[in-house]
Amino acid sequence: MHPDCERVLLSEEEISAKVEELGRQISLDYAGQELLVIGILKGAMIFLADLVRKITVPTYLDFIDVSSYGASSESSGVVRILKDLDYSIEGRHILIVEDIVDTGLTLNYLVDNLKSRDPASVKVCTLLDKPLRRVEPVAIDYNGFIIPDEFVVGYGLDYNEHYRNLPSIMVLRREVYMKGE
Ligand code: 5GP
Ligand code: MG
Ligand code: MG
Numbered sequence: 001m002h003p004d005c006e007r008v009l010l011s012e013e014e015i016s017a018k019v020e021e022l023g024r025q026i027s028l029d030y031a032g033q034e035l036l037v038i039g040i041l042k043g044a045m046i047f048l049a050d051l052v053r054k055i056t057v058p059t060y061l062d063f064i065d066v067s068s069y070g071a072s073s074e075s076s077g078v079v080r081i082l083k084d085l086d087y088s089i090e091g092r093h094i095l096i097v098e099d100i101v102d103t104g105l106t107l108n109y110l111v112d113n114l115k116s117r118d119p120a121s122v123k124v125c126t127l128l129d130k131p132l133r134r135v136e137p138v139a140i141d142y143n144g145f146i147i148p149d150e151f152v153v154g155y156g157l158d159y160n161e162h163y164r165n166l167p168s169i170m171v172l173r174r175e176v177y178m179k180g181e
Contacts, residue, residue, distance in 0.1 A: 002154075002163065005170035009152055010145060012167045015127075016050070018144045022125065023054020026095065026142060034058045036092045036119075038085065040110070041065040042164070043099035046156035047127045047144075051097065062086055066106060079109040089119045099157050100128040100147075101138055108136040128152070128169070151177060 001008060026035075034057065039048040041063050052059055065083035094114060101107055107124060115122055125142035132149045153159050154166030159177055163170075 002166055002170060004163070004173055004176045005153065005166075006173045007171050008168050009147060009150070009171050010155075010169040015144075015155060015169065018127075019047070019050045020054050022142050022144060023051055023056075026051075026125070027054075027056040030055075030057045030093065030095075032057075033093050034060065036060045036062060036089060036094050038089075038094055038096050038114070039063045040096065040098050040106075041083065043156050043158065044097045044127075046164070047099055048097045051125070060092075062089075064110070066110065068106065079106055081113075089114060089117050092119050094119045094122045095141075096122065096124045098124065098126040099155075100130065100152070101126045101140060102130050102133045104134045104136040104138040107138045111138070127155075128157075 037048065037052055037059055039045060062085045064081065064085050066079050067082050068079055096110065098107060111122060111124065123141040124139065126140055127144040129140060129143045129146050130149055131146060150171045152169050153163035153172050154169045156164055158164045159172055
């Protein structure tokens with residue numbers, strides 16, 4: 001346990017069992033097809049790295065980096081693309097991989113943006129879902145865990161770029177993120 005965290009929400013073992021299950025389901029659903037996995041930087045990196053190794057259909061990778069306009073820690077709904085995909089997705093089967101869906105504003109924008117590029121299909125896979133915070137509806141095709149409205153870090157998820165390398169998912173102590181406010 002990291003001292004800045006108040007409890008472990010999801011252990012390494014729970015995460016790895018879930019990732020394996022998701023990989024198995026995705027492999028079944030895309031049997032006979034090629035898959036283009038699109039990772040949303042940087043939070044989804046560690047989940048994506050583990051997930052694609054559990055997928056057995058031919059899989060390609062590309063990455064996109066987005067940021068919400070505005071200074072606050074809350075999504076504003078206006079999304080800016082910091083780094084676009086390297087390749088065209090026209091005619092491809094796309095699976096967007098995200099770390100966590102919170103308000104839904106980021107994914108809502110991204111799904112619309114990618115659909116406008118004429119892929120064969122677009123699906124969404126997220127490790128975590130915080131449905132209590134949803135502002136915009138998002139169709140999630142593959143979800144790891146539904147979690148309560150608490151700020152979590154680890155397994156790729158950060159607070160101010162800290163904690164991404166923690167191997168489990170933990171609830172960050174309020175004092176840590178209330179400090180600067
Ligand atoms: P939204 O769905 O609100 O547009 O934004 C989702 C993004 O907000 C996630 O990709 C993640 O970067 C960030 N986020 C939302 N909730 C949490 C959380 O509990 N912990 C961390 N570390 N990031 C979060
Ligand atoms: Mg993210
Ligand atoms: Mg972040």
